[in-house]
Amino acid sequence: MKKILIATRNKGKVREFRDFFLKYDIEVESLLDIQQDLPEVEETGKTFEENAAIKAEQIAEILKVPVLADDSGLMVDALNGAPGIYSARYAGEGKSDEDNNRKLLKELYQVPKGERSARFVCVLAIAIPGEETTFYRGECEGEIGTEPKGINGFGYDPLFIPNDYEQTMAELDPSEKNKISHRSHAIRKLESWEKIIKG
Template identity: 60%
Template sequence: MEQLIIATKNKGKVEDFRNLFLKYNITIKSLLDFDESIPDIEETGETFEENAALKAETIAERFSLPVLADDSGLEVDALDGRPGIYSARYAGLEKSDQANIDKLLEELKTIPEEERTARFVCVLAVARPGKPTLFKRGTCEGRVADQPTGENGFGYDPVFYPKGSTKTMAEMTPEEKNQISHRKNAMKQLEEWLQKL
Protein backbone atom coordinates (compact mmCIF):
# COMPACT_ATOMS: atom_id res chain seq x y z
CA MET A 1 0.00 0.00 0.00
CA GLU A 2 1.77 3.13 -1.23
CA GLN A 3 -1.06 5.62 -1.15
CA LEU A 4 -4.08 6.04 1.09
CA ILE A 5 -6.99 8.48 1.00
CA ILE A 6 -8.36 9.61 4.37
CA ALA A 7 -12.09 10.14 3.89
CA THR A 8 -12.32 13.46 5.71
CA LYS A 9 -12.05 17.22 5.22
CA ASN A 10 -10.96 17.69 8.84
CA LYS A 11 -7.34 18.95 8.75
CA GLY A 12 -6.59 17.91 12.35
CA LYS A 13 -7.71 14.36 11.69
CA VAL A 14 -5.64 14.20 8.48
CA GLU A 15 -2.55 15.33 10.39
CA ASP A 16 -3.04 12.61 13.01
CA PHE A 17 -3.17 9.93 10.34
CA ARG A 18 -0.34 11.45 8.30
CA ASN A 19 1.94 11.17 11.35
CA LEU A 20 0.96 7.54 11.85
CA PHE A 21 1.58 6.48 8.24
CA LEU A 22 4.79 8.50 7.74
CA LYS A 23 7.12 5.73 8.94
CA TYR A 24 5.49 3.22 6.57
CA ASN A 25 6.24 5.38 3.50
CA ILE A 26 2.54 5.62 2.70
CA THR A 27 1.50 8.83 0.97
CA ILE A 28 -1.60 10.32 2.57
CA LYS A 29 -4.24 12.32 0.73
CA SER A 30 -7.52 13.62 2.05
CA LEU A 31 -10.74 14.75 0.41
CA LEU A 32 -9.26 18.27 0.51
CA ASP A 33 -6.67 17.18 -2.11
CA PHE A 34 -9.22 16.51 -4.84
CA ASP A 35 -10.51 19.28 -7.09
CA GLU A 36 -13.82 17.61 -7.76
CA SER A 37 -16.29 18.11 -5.00
CA ILE A 38 -17.15 14.86 -3.30
CA PRO A 39 -20.67 14.97 -1.92
CA ASP A 40 -21.16 14.04 1.74
CA ILE A 41 -21.95 10.35 2.03
CA GLU A 42 -25.15 9.76 3.92
CA GLU A 43 -24.57 7.69 7.04
CA THR A 44 -27.45 5.25 6.79
CA GLY A 45 -25.78 2.39 8.69
CA GLU A 46 -26.99 1.10 12.05
CA THR A 47 -23.52 0.66 13.57
CA PHE A 48 -20.23 2.59 13.63
CA GLU A 49 -18.77 -0.19 11.44
CA GLU A 50 -21.49 0.14 8.78
CA ASN A 51 -21.13 3.93 8.60
CA ALA A 52 -17.33 3.83 8.39
CA ALA A 53 -17.52 1.15 5.67
CA LEU A 54 -20.08 3.16 3.67
CA LYS A 55 -17.72 6.13 3.51
CA ALA A 56 -14.54 4.10 2.84
CA GLU A 57 -16.03 1.78 0.21
CA THR A 58 -17.86 4.52 -1.72
CA ILE A 59 -14.69 6.60 -2.10
CA ALA A 60 -12.43 3.58 -2.76
CA GLU A 61 -14.73 2.61 -5.62
CA ARG A 62 -14.62 6.12 -7.03
CA PHE A 63 -10.81 6.48 -7.06
CA SER A 64 -9.70 2.80 -7.19
CA LEU A 65 -7.37 3.48 -4.26
CA PRO A 66 -7.29 2.31 -0.63
CA VAL A 67 -9.40 4.56 1.60
CA LEU A 68 -9.57 4.94 5.38
CA ALA A 69 -12.74 6.31 6.97
CA ASP A 70 -13.82 6.54 10.58
CA ASP A 71 -17.03 6.83 12.49
CA SER A 72 -17.14 7.69 16.14
CA GLY A 73 -19.44 8.72 18.93
CA LEU A 74 -20.42 8.45 22.58
CA GLU A 75 -22.26 5.46 24.07
CA VAL A 76 -23.97 6.03 27.45
CA ASP A 77 -24.95 2.88 29.35
CA ALA A 78 -27.92 4.44 31.19
CA LEU A 79 -29.36 5.49 27.80
CA ASP A 80 -29.02 2.01 26.23
CA GLY A 81 -25.98 3.14 24.23
CA ARG A 82 -27.41 6.44 22.96
CA PRO A 83 -26.43 8.84 21.42
CA GLY A 84 -24.18 6.26 19.67
CA ILE A 85 -24.13 6.61 15.88
CA TYR A 86 -26.31 9.73 16.20
CA SER A 87 -23.78 11.54 18.43
CA ALA A 88 -23.04 14.39 15.98
CA ARG A 89 -26.72 15.13 15.31
CA TYR A 90 -28.28 14.02 18.60
CA ALA A 91 -30.21 17.25 19.12
CA GLY A 92 -31.24 17.53 15.45
CA LEU A 93 -29.87 17.63 11.92
CA GLU A 94 -28.43 21.10 12.49
CA LYS A 95 -25.17 19.93 14.09
CA SER A 96 -24.49 21.76 17.36
CA ASP A 97 -22.12 20.54 20.08
CA GLN A 98 -23.84 22.67 22.72
CA ALA A 99 -27.36 21.49 21.81
CA ASN A 100 -26.17 17.87 21.86
CA ILE A 101 -24.60 18.32 25.31
CA ASP A 102 -27.74 20.06 26.63
CA LYS A 103 -29.95 17.21 25.43
CA LEU A 104 -27.62 14.56 26.90
CA LEU A 105 -27.44 16.26 30.32
CA GLU A 106 -31.23 16.73 30.37
CA GLU A 107 -31.72 13.00 29.75
CA LEU A 108 -29.25 12.10 32.51
CA LYS A 109 -30.36 14.63 35.14
CA THR A 110 -32.00 11.98 37.39
CA ILE A 111 -29.19 9.42 36.91
CA PRO A 112 -26.72 9.23 39.83
CA GLU A 113 -23.00 9.74 39.16
CA GLU A 114 -22.04 6.07 39.57
CA GLU A 115 -24.54 5.06 36.87
CA ARG A 116 -23.35 7.60 34.26
CA THR A 117 -20.78 5.23 32.75
CA ALA A 118 -20.03 5.80 29.09
CA ARG A 119 -17.41 5.34 26.41
CA PHE A 120 -16.18 7.11 23.33
CA VAL A 121 -16.00 4.69 20.38
CA CYS A 122 -13.98 5.07 17.17
CA VAL A 123 -14.19 2.57 14.32
CA LEU A 124 -11.68 2.77 11.45
CA ALA A 125 -12.54 1.09 8.15
CA VAL A 126 -9.90 0.51 5.45
CA ALA A 127 -11.43 -0.28 2.06
CA ARG A 128 -9.07 -1.65 -0.60
CA PRO A 129 -10.18 -2.42 -4.15
CA GLY A 130 -10.82 -6.14 -4.54
CA LYS A 131 -10.24 -6.96 -0.85
CA PRO A 132 -12.53 -7.25 2.16
CA THR A 133 -12.86 -4.08 4.25
CA LEU A 134 -10.72 -4.09 7.40
CA PHE A 135 -12.10 -2.76 10.71
CA LYS A 136 -10.32 -1.56 13.86
CA ARG A 137 -12.26 -0.39 16.95
CA GLY A 138 -10.91 1.73 19.79
CA THR A 139 -12.71 2.88 22.95
CA CYS A 140 -12.10 5.24 25.85
CA GLU A 141 -14.08 4.33 28.98
CA GLY A 142 -15.30 6.95 31.42
CA ARG A 143 -18.40 8.70 32.70
CA VAL A 144 -20.59 11.68 31.88
CA ALA A 145 -20.19 14.77 34.08
CA ASP A 146 -23.20 16.67 35.43
CA GLN A 147 -22.04 19.93 33.83
CA PRO A 148 -19.58 20.96 31.11
CA THR A 149 -16.06 22.09 32.03
CA GLY A 150 -13.02 22.91 29.91
CA GLU A 151 -12.39 24.83 26.71
CA ASN A 152 -10.42 22.34 24.60
CA GLY A 153 -11.60 19.60 22.27
CA PHE A 154 -15.01 19.39 20.64
CA GLY A 155 -18.22 17.37 20.74
CA TYR A 156 -18.91 15.80 24.13
CA ASP A 157 -15.37 16.42 25.48
CA PRO A 158 -16.55 19.01 28.10
CA VAL A 159 -18.85 16.43 29.78
CA PHE A 160 -16.67 13.31 29.58
CA TYR A 161 -14.33 12.20 32.37
CA PRO A 162 -12.02 9.41 31.16
CA LYS A 163 -11.70 6.57 33.67
CA GLY A 164 -9.24 7.45 36.45
CA SER A 165 -9.07 11.13 35.48
CA THR A 166 -10.22 14.18 37.46
CA LYS A 167 -10.23 16.26 34.25
CA THR A 168 -12.79 16.19 31.47
CA MET A 169 -11.44 15.62 27.96
CA ALA A 170 -11.97 19.37 27.35
CA GLU A 171 -9.68 20.23 30.29
CA MET A 172 -6.82 18.14 28.89
CA THR A 173 -4.12 19.35 26.55
CA PRO A 174 -4.31 17.83 23.04
CA GLU A 175 -1.22 15.74 23.95
CA GLU A 176 -2.90 14.33 27.10
CA LYS A 177 -6.09 13.57 25.21
CA ASN A 178 -4.21 11.87 22.36
CA GLN A 179 -2.57 9.44 24.77
CA ILE A 180 -5.90 7.92 25.83
CA SER A 181 -8.47 8.78 23.17
CA HIS A 182 -10.67 6.26 21.37
CA ARG A 183 -9.11 7.33 18.04
CA LYS A 184 -5.62 6.75 19.42
CA ASN A 185 -6.62 3.27 20.60
CA ALA A 186 -8.09 2.40 17.19
CA MET A 187 -4.96 3.77 15.49
CA LYS A 188 -2.77 1.58 17.73
CA GLN A 189 -4.59 -1.48 16.41
CA LEU A 190 -4.27 -0.20 12.86
CA GLU A 191 -0.54 0.23 13.40
CA GLU A 192 -0.22 -3.40 14.56
CA TRP A 193 -1.87 -4.43 11.28
CA LEU A 194 0.46 -2.15 9.25
CA GLN A 195 3.50 -3.73 10.90
CA LYS A 196 2.37 -7.14 9.68
CA LEU A 197 1.80 -5.92 6.09
Protein backbone atom coordinates (compact mmCIF):
# COMPACT_ATOMS: atom_id res chain seq x y z
CA MET A 1 0.00 0.00 0.00
CA LYS A 2 1.19 3.53 -0.73
CA LYS A 3 2.10 5.73 2.23
CA ILE A 4 2.21 9.38 3.22
CA LEU A 5 4.01 10.74 6.31
CA ILE A 6 2.33 13.51 8.28
CA ALA A 7 4.46 15.32 10.85
CA THR A 8 1.90 15.45 13.63
CA ARG A 9 1.25 13.91 17.02
CA ASN A 10 -2.40 15.01 17.07
CA LYS A 11 -4.64 11.90 16.89
CA GLY A 12 -7.66 13.94 15.77
CA LYS A 13 -5.77 15.26 12.74
CA VAL A 14 -4.43 11.77 11.93
CA ARG A 15 -7.98 10.36 11.91
CA GLU A 16 -9.15 13.04 9.48
CA PHE A 17 -6.17 12.57 7.14
CA ARG A 18 -6.74 8.77 7.23
CA ASP A 19 -10.38 9.24 6.22
CA PHE A 20 -9.38 11.46 3.31
CA PHE A 21 -6.57 9.31 1.91
CA LEU A 22 -8.38 6.00 2.45
CA LYS A 23 -10.40 6.40 -0.72
CA TYR A 24 -7.15 6.63 -2.68
CA ASP A 25 -5.80 3.49 -0.96
CA ILE A 26 -3.05 5.51 0.70
CA GLU A 27 -1.91 4.72 4.22
CA VAL A 28 -1.28 7.66 6.56
CA GLU A 29 1.71 7.44 8.89
CA SER A 30 2.24 10.00 11.65
CA LEU A 31 5.03 10.73 14.12
CA LEU A 32 3.16 8.45 16.54
CA ASP A 33 4.10 5.50 14.27
CA ILE A 34 7.80 6.31 13.87
CA GLN A 35 9.99 4.21 16.16
CA GLN A 36 13.09 6.39 15.69
CA ASP A 37 13.64 8.99 18.44
CA LEU A 38 12.59 12.32 16.92
CA PRO A 39 13.06 15.71 18.57
CA GLU A 40 10.01 17.61 19.81
CA VAL A 41 9.70 20.29 17.11
CA GLU A 42 9.30 23.76 18.61
CA GLU A 43 6.60 25.84 16.96
CA THR A 44 8.41 29.18 17.12
CA GLY A 45 6.82 30.73 14.01
CA LYS A 46 4.55 33.77 14.01
CA THR A 47 2.16 32.47 11.33
CA PHE A 48 0.44 29.19 10.46
CA GLU A 49 2.67 29.01 7.37
CA GLU A 50 5.90 29.39 9.38
CA ASN A 51 4.88 26.74 11.91
CA ALA A 52 3.71 24.30 9.23
CA ALA A 53 7.04 24.76 7.41
CA ILE A 54 9.05 24.24 10.61
CA LYS A 55 7.23 20.97 11.36
CA ALA A 56 7.46 19.60 7.80
CA GLU A 57 11.04 20.70 7.05
CA GLN A 58 12.61 19.48 10.30
CA ILE A 59 11.19 15.99 9.93
CA ALA A 60 11.93 15.84 6.16
CA GLU A 61 15.53 16.86 6.92
CA ILE A 62 15.98 14.12 9.54
CA LEU A 63 14.22 11.27 7.75
CA LYS A 64 15.20 12.36 4.18
CA VAL A 65 11.69 11.75 2.88
CA PRO A 66 8.81 13.99 1.72
CA VAL A 67 6.69 15.16 4.66
CA LEU A 68 3.32 16.86 5.04
CA ALA A 69 2.58 19.02 8.10
CA ASP A 70 -0.59 20.74 9.30
CA ASP A 71 -0.65 23.90 11.39
CA SER A 72 -4.13 24.96 12.28
CA GLY A 73 -6.19 26.91 14.76
CA LEU A 74 -9.25 28.94 15.61
CA MET A 75 -9.44 32.70 15.00
CA VAL A 76 -12.16 34.54 16.93
CA ASP A 77 -13.02 38.04 15.66
CA ALA A 78 -14.09 39.40 19.07
CA LEU A 79 -10.64 38.37 20.39
CA ASN A 80 -8.73 39.97 17.51
CA GLY A 81 -7.92 36.60 15.96
CA ALA A 82 -6.93 34.78 19.17
CA PRO A 83 -6.18 32.01 19.96
CA GLY A 84 -4.88 31.66 16.35
CA ILE A 85 -1.50 29.95 16.15
CA TYR A 86 -1.64 29.44 19.92
CA SER A 87 -4.85 27.38 19.77
CA ALA A 88 -3.25 24.14 21.01
CA ARG A 89 -1.73 25.90 24.04
CA TYR A 90 -4.37 28.59 24.71
CA ALA A 91 -4.94 27.59 28.36
CA GLY A 92 -1.22 26.86 28.81
CA GLU A 93 1.34 24.28 27.69
CA GLY A 94 0.12 20.71 28.23
CA LYS A 95 -3.47 21.70 29.02
CA SER A 96 -6.39 19.70 27.56
CA ASP A 97 -8.92 20.57 24.85
CA GLU A 98 -11.51 20.95 27.64
CA ASP A 99 -9.27 23.50 29.41
CA ASN A 100 -8.91 25.46 26.15
CA ASN A 101 -12.66 25.40 25.55
CA ARG A 102 -13.33 26.58 29.11
CA LYS A 103 -10.93 29.47 28.68
CA LEU A 104 -12.50 30.45 25.35
CA LEU A 105 -16.01 30.51 26.86
CA LYS A 106 -14.73 32.63 29.74
CA GLU A 107 -13.09 35.14 27.39
CA LEU A 108 -16.33 35.40 25.37
CA TYR A 109 -18.63 35.50 28.40
CA GLN A 110 -19.85 39.04 27.70
CA VAL A 111 -19.90 38.77 23.91
CA PRO A 112 -23.48 38.43 22.62
CA LYS A 113 -24.70 36.04 19.93
CA GLY A 114 -24.18 37.68 16.56
CA GLU A 115 -20.75 38.98 17.62
CA ARG A 116 -19.13 35.59 18.16
CA SER A 117 -17.95 34.99 14.59
CA ALA A 118 -14.83 32.89 14.09
CA ARG A 119 -13.00 30.76 11.56
CA PHE A 120 -10.89 27.66 11.60
CA VAL A 121 -7.70 27.94 9.56
CA CYS A 122 -5.53 25.08 8.32
CA VAL A 123 -2.22 25.48 6.52
CA LEU A 124 -0.60 22.40 5.04
CA ALA A 125 3.09 22.47 4.18
CA ILE A 126 4.81 19.93 1.96
CA ALA A 127 8.55 19.63 2.46
CA ILE A 128 10.48 17.57 -0.07
CA PRO A 129 14.25 17.28 0.52
CA GLY A 130 16.05 19.58 -1.95
CA GLU A 131 12.89 21.38 -3.04
CA GLU A 132 11.10 24.52 -1.97
CA THR A 133 8.30 24.01 0.57
CA THR A 134 4.78 24.57 -0.76
CA PHE A 135 1.66 25.68 1.16
CA TYR A 136 -2.09 25.09 0.91
CA ARG A 137 -4.56 27.02 3.08
CA GLY A 138 -8.15 26.19 3.92
CA GLU A 139 -10.67 28.05 6.09
CA CYS A 140 -14.09 27.34 7.59
CA GLU A 141 -16.35 30.17 8.81
CA GLY A 142 -18.69 29.90 11.78
CA GLU A 143 -19.45 31.17 15.27
CA ILE A 144 -18.70 30.19 18.86
CA GLY A 145 -21.57 28.70 20.88
CA THR A 146 -22.21 29.28 24.57
CA GLU A 147 -21.70 25.70 25.82
CA PRO A 148 -19.84 22.63 24.55
CA LYS A 149 -22.02 20.23 22.54
CA GLY A 150 -21.21 16.94 20.84
CA ILE A 151 -18.52 14.29 21.15
CA ASN A 152 -17.05 13.96 17.65
CA GLY A 153 -13.93 15.67 16.35
CA PHE A 154 -11.40 17.29 18.67
CA GLY A 155 -10.14 20.65 19.94
CA TYR A 156 -12.73 23.42 19.76
CA ASP A 157 -15.22 21.39 17.70
CA PRO A 158 -17.81 21.24 20.57
CA LEU A 159 -17.97 25.07 20.54
CA PHE A 160 -17.75 25.78 16.81
CA ILE A 161 -20.98 26.12 14.82
CA PRO A 162 -20.19 26.29 11.09
CA ASN A 163 -22.14 28.81 8.99
CA ASP A 164 -25.39 27.33 7.60
CA TYR A 165 -25.51 24.73 10.42
CA GLU A 166 -27.38 24.55 13.72
CA GLN A 167 -25.10 21.94 15.28
CA THR A 168 -21.54 22.25 16.47
CA MET A 169 -18.74 20.59 14.50
CA ALA A 170 -18.60 17.93 17.27
CA GLU A 171 -22.30 17.10 16.74
CA LEU A 172 -21.85 16.59 13.00
CA ASP A 173 -21.06 13.17 11.61
CA PRO A 174 -17.28 13.01 10.97
CA SER A 175 -17.95 12.54 7.24
CA GLU A 176 -19.91 15.82 7.27
CA LYS A 177 -17.08 17.65 9.08
CA ASN A 178 -14.69 16.29 6.47
CA LYS A 179 -16.76 17.87 3.70
CA ILE A 180 -16.74 21.40 5.11
CA SER A 181 -13.73 21.72 7.40
CA HIS A 182 -10.71 23.99 6.98
CA ARG A 183 -8.55 20.83 6.77
CA SER A 184 -10.64 19.36 3.95
CA HIS A 185 -10.51 22.65 2.02
CA ALA A 186 -6.72 22.71 2.34
CA ILE A 187 -6.38 19.04 1.41
CA ARG A 188 -8.49 19.55 -1.71
CA LYS A 189 -6.06 22.26 -2.87
CA LEU A 190 -3.17 19.91 -2.40
CA GLU A 191 -3.05 18.82 -6.03
CA SER A 192 0.57 17.75 -5.79
CA TRP A 193 0.06 15.25 -3.01
CA GLU A 194 0.93 12.47 -5.43
CA LYS A 195 4.52 13.73 -5.26
CA ILE A 196 4.76 12.88 -1.59
CA ILE A 197 3.38 9.38 -1.73
CA LYS A 198 5.86 6.59 -1.04
CA GLY A 199 5.56 3.21 -2.73
